[in-house]
Amino acid sequence: MKKKKILFLGESFRADAITWINGLKEYGNFDIITWELKTPSDNNLNRIKRTVEFVFAFDQVKKIIAKEKPDMVIAERTTSYGFLAAVSGLKPVAIAQQGHSDLWPENSIFFSFKKLxxxxxxxxxxxxxAWGPVMTLAMLEAAVDMEKVLILPKGINLENFTNHNKIITEKINAIVTRSLLPEYGHLIILKAFGILNKEGIDFTLTIVGDGKQLLILKQLAKYLKIEQKVIFTGRIDNNQLPKLLHESNLYISMPITEGVSASLFEAMACNCYPIVSDIAGNQHWINHRENGNLVTINDFESLADEIIWSIKNKNHRLNAVLNNRVFVEDNANYKTNMKIISDKYHQLIANKNFT
Structure with missing residues (x-):
């Protein structure tokens, strides 16, 4: 039987996109064609250029469809790429909401246009x-036909992110694995560890990744006199991440907005105790002081308190990380979830061909 072909519209270099694409290849035996906008949106001029590129993208997508004849189109984000998929003329169409609403930032001059x-x-x-239940809230507000919604995370590869029998100690070995962007709250994290340092609490803080705040964060670490205890790894290969997680006992993440975080699942799978911001995207997975700790957004003093509480309660952490591993195995197993998603796509294609 001829392999089915899918057109993927989105930034194919992103970790989430790679997970999605590779899962469809492996568990659905699909051929994947990718297309994405080439202009980054890292400054005002490029945002204008990207908008112009978006206008001309309609014809490009239609030409790809005419040439490659894919069986369906999928797109990340329900705005830009999702809209391109919707007007492409190809059916079936699967679109994925990436954030809690995809209408971000809310003060953007393009907000009304994006909503339209x-x-x-x-x-x-x-x-x-909807990669998680929190994403359905915005869909309900938009009066989406919920019968079309599949609520399921892509999951993580549990063979790569294994549980590790680490020694439960009171030495803090914390890790942060989010991009170095303002919305992920690295400044708050460093300030919290500045408090710990003043109180004479020993720690190592590993900050993984790259981003436009790298220099600012390094300067702040120096100002707080903790630069010798903070390790900035820069961008690393994903296959290096499990080792760093295994060497850590606390996972810290302070975003101001969240959809579904694969980084959180990875940490939970590797027996890192999670301390994360108290927002809807985390509340579904973390119950405060049960399987992790929730911290008010932008409150570095509370973050410091929760880190201290967590590290002092060794037995609690031990039970929590063991339960978290089971939870991830049951709810975020990449093999299981991507097979379900792949089967759903085959079903949609078959129904299209049948009708």
């Missing part, structure tokens, strides 16, 4: 992915 094209994409999509 998102509503169109929601209406035209055959299938809408």
């Amino acid at each position: 094209i998102q509503n169109y994409a929601f209406k035209k999509a055959t299938l809408i992915h």
